[in-house]
Amino acid sequence: MTPAALSEASALARAGRQPELPFRLLLDSGGSLTMLRLLRVLPGKRLVGEAEARGRRVFAKVFLGARSEQHWQQECAGLAALRQAGVPTPELLAAAPLPGGGHVLLTDFLAAAESLAEAWARVADRPAGDAAAQALLTPALALLGRLHAAGLTQEDLHFGNFLRCGDALFLVDGDAVRVITPGQPLPAARAVANLAIFLAQLPPAWDAHLETLLPAYAASAGAPHTAALAADPAGESLADSAHRRPAPSPALLRAIEGVRNWRLKDFLAKSVRECSLFSVERSFWRFSSVVRRHAERLAPVLADPDGVLARGSILKDGGTVTVARVQLGDGEVLIKRYNLKGFAHACSRLWRPSRAWHSWRAAHCLQFLGFHTPAPLALIEERYGPLRRRAWLISEFSPGPNLQTHLSPFADPPTAEANALRTLFAGLHAQRISHGDLKAMNLLWDGARIALIDLDAVVHHRSPATYRRAWRRDRARLLRNWPPDSPLHLWLDAHLPAG
Helix, strand or coil: CCCCEECCHHHHHHCCCCCCCCEEEECCCCCEEEEEEEEEEECCCEEEEEEEECCEEEEEEEECCCCHHHHHHHHHHHHHHHHHCCCCCCCEEEEEECCCCCEEEEEECCCCCEEHHHHHHCCCCCCCCCHHHHHHHHHHHHHHHHHHHCCEEECCCCHHHEEEECCEEEECCHHHEEECCCCCCCCHHHHHHHHHHHHCCCCHHHHHHHHHCHHHHHHHHCCCCHHHHECCCCCCCCCCCCCCCCCECHHHHHHHHHHHHHHHHHHHHHCCCCCCCEEEEECCCEEEEEEHHHCCCCHHHHHCHHHHHHHCEEEEECCCEEEEEEEECCEEEEEEEECCCCHHHHHHHCCCCCHHHHHHHHHHHHHHCCCCCCCEEEEEEEEECCEEEEEEEEEECCCCCEHHHHCCCCCCCCHHHHHHHHHHHHHHHHHCEECCCCCHHHEEECCCCEEECCCCCCEECCCHHHHHHHHHHHHHHHHCCCCCCCHHHHHHHHHCCCC
8 A cells, every 4th residue: 555645634624525545644642643545525624534543443533624623522522421321332542633733533443334324225215114124223213212311412313323333333423412401311392303303314104104113212212201202192101102102293293394394405405516415516608416426437428418428329309308328337327418499499498497407406306205216317507607508417227117108008007016106196295296297108117116207397396285286287197198998097096196
């Protein structure tokens, strides 16, 4: 391995998202830290990764910038509070200022650990209430209950802050730990609000299965404040009613919905700005956003979208849109170019977000809420200052057949497809999402789920009244795919949400 170059916090703060690895930092004890692998970078603020110090593999957080001491002190105080409360967290090995500015915190490196986020990714596509998914969630909820019983909250309860190592589960990120009522259970309102942060990361379909998850939390949190989690007119707490599974309280459901709405709004804003998840470039002539982990793979498309599209297999070449299937790296992508038919059409699109922009946000919204759609990978727009011209949307290619060809009009849908149709439309109905062009060709079957495509008319309605009107149009459009007296048409009419 190349000898690590000696660096200082000030230089790392200027290095952006990709400091050259490995690099070495002097410690105030006289030794040094060698950063080997970066796991997270907040440019100019924080570097988190796998490192080596005094011949030992460690997990290192390097705090940079003007507020480095504040965040370092919060991290130290949070980890100390977790240890005092008996909440498992990796062992603290060192915490000190750096001689050249900045601060460092070292904890034990759990080589065999994986985050709950990584484990969840393997089961996220399973139906809500799935036993394997529940088995992943219940230990984290039990750990959260222990945290709340000790009077602590963790204000950044994303799944990446839970580490699974063998049979043990650890909570990390002391910077987000807050001591509310030390040694005493949290007040019910604070417990509900913090629990909602965790549960809001599950797709909305899981809201109907919370009664199977809450007992794990309540058993650790204790009786004094868990009654607020259950919708029980008799006031009986979860801890006192282990023989049954009460429904979650309206307060908890409202809190989950509020957090989920905020997270969705924040995520959609991130999808069009530079951040850890997306790489964004803006100029007078062009805008592009790409999912960061796919940026290297998609570099040829970002550099020359028309050239790559022309080399693909053209699936559609109409006046307003051109679609091609392209082999890229070890997989296939779909490139969809939104064209301008002429001067009048170009003028009508100048001031509006492009159809690609709308599809990009709609796809991310659907995925965030647990619906299936080909993964959106990149968005490109031609611009002239604030004016928009042609645009491209790049997504993963979905090879499944559409429902127009897959389903027979002369029979009810097979069991798997029937269940998928009911689940899809019940979910869209609950979230007040309309498609806008619900042809059967825009519904793909992948063998287990139905994927929505052609999303440039999708609307996430705030008003129930406007949604009902849009759903009536969607419902009628879907039914028109098959003869009115056909068994499939009649089955859909009977099983779709009412118009």
